[in-house]
Amino acid sequence: TFVVTENCIKCKYTDCVEVCPVDAFHEGPNFLVINPDECIDCTLCEPECPINAIYPEDDVPAGQEVFIALNAELAKSWPVITERKDPLPDAKAWEGKPGKLKLLER
Numbered sequence: 001t002f003v004v005t006e007n008c009i010k011c012k013y014t015d016c017v018e019v020c021p022v023d024a025f026h027e028g029p030n031f032l033v034i035n036p037d038e039c040i041d042c043t044l045c046e047p048e049c050p051i052n053a054i055y056p057e058d059d060v061p062a063g064q065e066v067f068i069a070l071n072a073e074l075a076k077s078w079p080v081i082t083e084r085k086d087p088l089p090d091a092k093a094w095e096g097k098p099g100k101l102k103l104l105e106r
């Protein structure tokens with residue numbers, strides 16, 4: 001499966017959602033996740049993210065392994081998103097900032 005990682009938090013560009021053939025993306029207040037039970041590893045979403053927040057499960061950046069379980073957990077309660085929308089208002093300022101996990105809203 002593919003996994004959305006920390007850099008998405010407080011940015012949420014949503015370019016990724018429109019290419020998914022199985023509607024695997026779920027939306028929270030300031031982050032998206034991929035449902036591992038739906039993802040078919042097509043790879044299409046990975047290059048769509050302008051800030052490289054999406055990785056294959058076995059290739060998530062060091063220290064971000066927690067996001068594998070977080071995607072699975074949050075996908076159970078968050079609604080599916082299939083259409084692109086505007087990024088969060090301060091997305092540009094939050095790109096690439098470390099330590100965003102503590103800012104994740106559920």
Ligand code: SF4
Nearest residue numbers: 020039040042043045
């Ligand atoms: Fe959807 Fe393909 Fe991305 Fe999996 S890899 S979330 S199936 S677009």
Ligand code: F3S
Nearest residue numbers: 008013014015016049
């Ligand atoms: Fe997040 Fe990138 Fe998609 S910022 S919403 S994973 S395009």
